[in-house]
Amino acid sequence: MPAPSPALPLETPTMQVVTWNVNSVRARLQRILPWLDENRPDVVCLQETKCVDDVFPVEEFEALGYECALHGQKTYNGVAILSRPGVEDVVCGVPGEGDDAQARVIAGTVGDLRVLNLYVVNGKSVGDPKYDFKLEWMQRVADYIASDFPMDQKVVVVGDFNVTFDDRDMLDPEAWRDKILCSQPERDALAAMMKPGLTDAFREFEQDAGHFTWWDFRTRGFQRGDGLRIDHVLLSPPAMAACSGVRVDVEERAREKPSDHAPVIAEFT
């Protein structure tokens, strides 16, 4: 009897979860579709889709095998979860908020992952009324996470948090000291969201400074290597245990007509 051919290493089934602030899903469609075709992630959390659900390009994503859970809004905001094979138990917004609330939150279950996709308020500048709204908004989401996302399950909270963790998340810490996206109250609000037991997954794998997810168009930040790490993957203990890596696709940000944010990819075993 011939020797059996050497066994190929068993492909460990993996699952990729992406968070990407696309800065208009319709303006970015010819960037997003090829990227999905190439990277084939299982779950894609989009922020700043900037359109109502009726005009979201659902057919284009379905053609790639994705099911779309949408929470859109005209002109500003808008979030979505694209998933293969599908997403269940979708919850739009923060339960209890008014119908006039900005569309910044959507949750859904894919496989054994409970996913919460956030587009956190920007806040404009420290002391601006929008800044106070940002801190209040983050506290409401912190309460939502504490009450509705059991940390003994695989909870994945992703999105554009519009908050850095520390000096490593920027090129020039002194330029950003106590500024918007970097102030201590914002970081305290981020910590409050994580308090039930979420971990900044990126930092479990990479401790060095200089890894960014957003670069300002206005100052041509990308060309100068000047960005911030404000898009995050926050994981409960069981999700963290299953996570094998987190990376930022900086190459996508370097292409033609990019979003100002790069996709962040988390891989799970």
Added chain:
DNA sequence: ATGGTCGCGGAGCGA
């Protein structure tokens, strides 16, 4: 302290 560039929508706002 301000501006710079995008996207939306068709002027100025938000980021």
